[in-house]
Amino acid sequence: MKMSQIAKLAGVSIATVSRTFHSPEKVRPEVRDRILQICEKQNYIYNAAAGDLSRRRTDILGVLIPTANKSVFGETVMAIQEKAQELNFSTISGNTLYDKTIEKKLLQQFQERRAAGIILTGFTIGGEQFIRGLMEQNIACVVIWEKLEELDINYVGFDNFKAAYGATHHLVSLGHQRIGLIVGPYEKVGRVKKRFEGYKQALEEHGLPFDPSIVLSTEPDLLEGKQAMQQLLCDPNPPTAVFAASDRLAIGGLVAIKEKGLRVPQDISVVGFDDLEFSAYCDPPLTTVRVPAKEMGILAVKVLHDAIMGGNGKVKQYCLDTDLIIRASTAEAP
Amino acid sequence: MKMSQIAKLAGVSIATVSRTFHSPEKVRPEVRDRILQICEKQNYIYNAAAGDLSRRRTDILGVLIPTANKSVFGETVMAIQEKAQELNFSTISGNTLYDKTIEKKLLQQFQERRAAGIILTGFTIGGEQFIRGLMEQNIACVVIWEKLEELDINYVGFDNFKAAYGATHHLVSLGHQRIGLIVGPYEKVGRVKKRFEGYKQALEEHGLPFDPSIVLSTEPDLLEGKQAMQQLLCDPNPPTAVFAASDRLAIGGLVAIKEKGLRVPQDISVVGFDDLEFSAYCDPPLTTVRVPAKEMGILAVKVLHDAIMGGNGKVKQYCLDTDLIIRASTAEAP
DNA sequence: TTCTAAGATGTAAGCGGTTACATTATAGGA
DNA sequence: TCCTATAATGTAACCGCTTACATCTTAGAA
Numbered sequence: 130m131k132m133s134q135i136a137k138l139a140g141v142s143i144a145t146v147s148r149t150f151h152s153p154e155k156v157r158p159e160v161r162d163r164i165l166q167i168c169e170k171q172n173y174i175y176n177a178a179a180g181d182l183s184r185r186r187t188d189i190l191g192v193l194i195p196t197a198n199k200s201v202f203g204e205t206v207m208a209i210q211e212k213a214q215e216l217n218f219s220t221i222s223g224n225t226l227y228d229k230t231i232e233k234k235l236l237q238q239f240q241e242r243r244a245a246g247i248i249l250t251g252f253t254i255g256g257e258q259f260i261r262g263l264m265e266q267n268i269a270c271v272v273i274w275e276k277l278e279e280l281d282i283n284y285v286g287f288d289n290f291k292a293a294y295g296a297t298h299h300l301v302s303l304g305h306q307r308i309g310l311i312v313g314p315y316e317k318v319g320r321v322k323k324r325f326e327g328y329k330q331a332l333e334e335h336g337l338p339f340d341p342s343i344v345l346s347t348e349p350d351l352l353e354g355k356q357a358m359q360q361l362l363c364d365p366n367p368p369t370a371v372f373a374a375s376d377r378l379a380i381g382g383l384v385a386i387k388e389k390g391l392r393v394p395q396d397i398s399v400v401g402f403d404d405l406e407f408s409a410y411c412d413p414p415l416t417t418v419r420v421p422a423k424e425m426g427i428l429a430v431k432v433l434h435d436a437i438m439g440g441n442g443k444v445k446q447y448c449l450d451t452d453l454i455i456r457a458s459t460a461e462a463p
Numbered sequence: 464m465k466m467s468q469i470a471k472l473a474g475v476s477i478a479t480v481s482r483t484f485h486s487p488e489k490v491r492p493e494v495r496d497r498i499l500q501i502c503e504k505q506n507y508i509y510n511a512a513a514g515d516l517s518r519r520r521t522d523i524l525g526v527l528i529p530t531a532n533k534s535v536f537g538e539t540v541m542a543i544q545e546k547a548q549e550l551n552f553s554t555i556s557g558n559t560l561y562d563k564t565i566e567k568k569l570l571q572q573f574q575e576r577r578a579a580g581i582i583l584t585g586f587t588i589g590g591e592q593f594i595r596g597l598m599e600q601n602i603a604c605v606v607i608w609e610k611l612e613e614l615d616i617n618y619v620g621f622d623n624f625k626a627a628y629g630a631t632h633h634l635v636s637l638g639h640q641r642i643g644l645i646v647g648p649y650e651k652v653g654r655v656k657k658r659f660e661g662y663k664q665a666l667e668e669h670g671l672p673f674d675p676s677i678v679l680s681t682e683p684d685l686l687e688g689k690q691a692m693q694q695l696l697c698d699p700n701p702p703t704a705v706f707a708a709s710d711r712l713a714i715g716g717l718v719a720i721k722e723k724g725l726r727v728p729q730d731i732s733v734v735g736f737d738d739l740e741f742s743a744y745c746d747p748p749l750t751t752v753r754v755p756a757k758e759m760g761i762l763a764v765k766v767l768h769d770a771i772m773g774g775n776g777k778v779k780q781y782c783l784d785t786d787l788i789i790r791a792s793t794a795e796a797p
Numbered sequence: 798t799t800c801t802a803a804g805a806t807g808t809a810a811g812c813g814g815t816t817a818c819a820t821t822a823t824a825g826g827a
Numbered sequence: 828t829c830c831t832a833t834a835a836t837g838t839a840a841c842c843g844c845t846t847a848c849a850t851c852t853t854a855g856a857a
Contacts, residue, residue: 465812465814482816509813509814512814513814513815517816518816
């Protein structure tokens with residue numbers, strides 16, 4: 130079933146059928162209804178590829194996320210999909226696994242499908258340059274999870290530096306003098322690096338020494354968090370508090386502490402980052418940094434939608450707030 | 464940049480350019496290289512919509528998942544995307560949130576995009592009938608997370624009944640006589656119902672009474688799990704063991720038990736379902752049913768790929784194994 | 798009644814590819 | 828040298844829809 134067949138059955142031209150879908154107000158109601166009925170009866174299904182080709186634009190949004198099952202990225206992806214759905218966009222998405230080859234392949238795919246917009250989680254290949262390239266191809270872009278104010282690029286993120294600074298500051302203000310850090314691969318990922326720097330600066334500003342021997346960088350996963358914490362606890366002068374720059378690391382760490390026979394927060398304080406759902410159900414419930422995961426997703430789609438629908442062409446930059454959620458895993462230094 | 468322009472620049476016909484991409488062996492190497500070079504230089508990007516239209520088929524897979532951020536569905540989605548990527552398919556996905564309206568809309572979208580195949584998580588609208596309809600439109604379908612052997616439909620699932628039976632049996636074999644159940648909305652979701660039935664049958668077969676007053680059905684979430692457990696603990700004759708048919712429920716439950724001042728597993732045993740990553744990092748680590756989340760995703764894509772590439776037309780049905788992972792949340796009845 | 802402008806519909810030229818079929822080049826064999 | 832099979836390339840008719848523009852109605856206004 131194609132439009133032309135519907136047109137024949139309805140005794141109208143194909144243009145009228147097309148208009149019935151896209152600008153129904155231009156079709157006489159009775160004709161419109163007849164066409165719609167025939168479509169229904171004949172089980173007609175619009176061919177989006179043909180439409181897109183003819184119209185020279187699509188309603189496809191490409192979404193690039195490192196891993197949808199870890200961290201809170203899942204929340205963001207869901208929010209993106211829901212919002213996109215609401216605005217009648219399709220999303221085509223892929224997980225990069227932090228691998229540039231995969232990322233390139235996915236981006237290529239998005240371009241081949243002539244995505245109208247692309248959501249990128251942070252910067253990776255090419256950076257600004259690359260995004261400019263996409264925009265020249267008339268693809269709207271927005272970066273999420275990162276604050277990029279120095280650049281002239283759409284973003285919807287939060288201040289990773291400030292959030293990490295705040296988390297560390299919280300520990301300092303509880304009297305901790307020796308604060309460890311367990312952090313993701315900060316040399317590879319911009320936003321993680323900023324967290325690292327936020328930690329460092331918080332120490333410095335409070336006159337505490339930065340000791341690389343209690344700063345551990347690993348994959349941001351449960352097991353790695355546990356192992357890193359074990360290592361920290363073996364330090365001749367172990368920290369009385371640890372900032373884990375991801376809740377997965379923190380939760381892994383909690384287990385290591387318990388296994389060692391120590392208590393949180395009496396013996397050691399832990400603060401995480403992300404505010405995963407599970408973090409409130411840990412033992413003890415985790416003090417952590419809440420991140421606007423859903424909000425970023427929704428807003429990012431809105432930004433793209435505006436840009437695609439011919440917004441004013443201005444760059445949109447949103448730096449959303451994070452919150453330090455204080456629960457039971459942090460307390461005064463022993 | 465389009466093919467015809469590349470053709471002109473290369474001094475060949477457009478057909479030759481097209482062949483350079485799809486059947487390079489039919490093009491003289493020197494010509495091929497020249498064309499490829501020009502594409503590179505001109506920054507040519509293939510137009511998938513045009514290609515799909517012309518070829519009358521796509522490389523798009525539609526993926527329908529209830530919620531990608533809960534349960535282990537996230538793992539499945541990622542596995543699907545990775546495998547699809549590997550086979551050069553694009554995935555377009557959506558979360559139904561168990562809402563039939565959304566589901567319909569997404570399926571419509573998949574059809575409009577002429578998805579070559581669709582992955583459905585369990586049955587919902589229309590059931591078998593509906594899937595048959597899709598297949599008549601030449602869309603390959605596969606249902607995951609469910610065992611559907613009585614039907615003539617592709618599926619890659621596991622035996623929810625048997626898995627739940629096994630979990631309950633484990634508790635019975637530890638001497639528990641009064642075993643509660645916290646379960647998702649089993650009236651709405653087929654696979655959840657089967658878990659409910661597995662629990663029930665395990666009780667019956669061991670001569671234990673089925674007591675509806677310690678069977679609670681809620682949304683499968685942390686908070687709901689906690690609340691349900693609180694309710695169970697208030698029972699005049701509280702259970703000594705609880706089977707929570709989802710790890711989220713179980714983990715929520717764990718918190719309720721601790722708050723009540725009881726110990727797991729000394730006072731009460733808990734077994735979950737899903738084997739979320741976090742379940743191994745709970746306190747105590749959760750005994751649970753491991754579900755082949757990734758495997759299902761990968762296999763489902765393979766099934767679709769085969770069907771699309773003109774497999775032998777036979778229905779493919781895979782019932783994968785689950786494992787009862789015994790950790791520290793279960794013990795002999797007190 | 799005639800004219801006009803707005804409203805409804807139709808016509809046809811694309812959109813950027815694919816591919817069956819036709820044509821041309823190339824190399825061996827007779 | 829001529830013939831023929833095969834390899835390489837070109838031609839052109841689609842794929843199913845959109846949309847600018849042309850045409851036809853119709854309802855007042857004059």
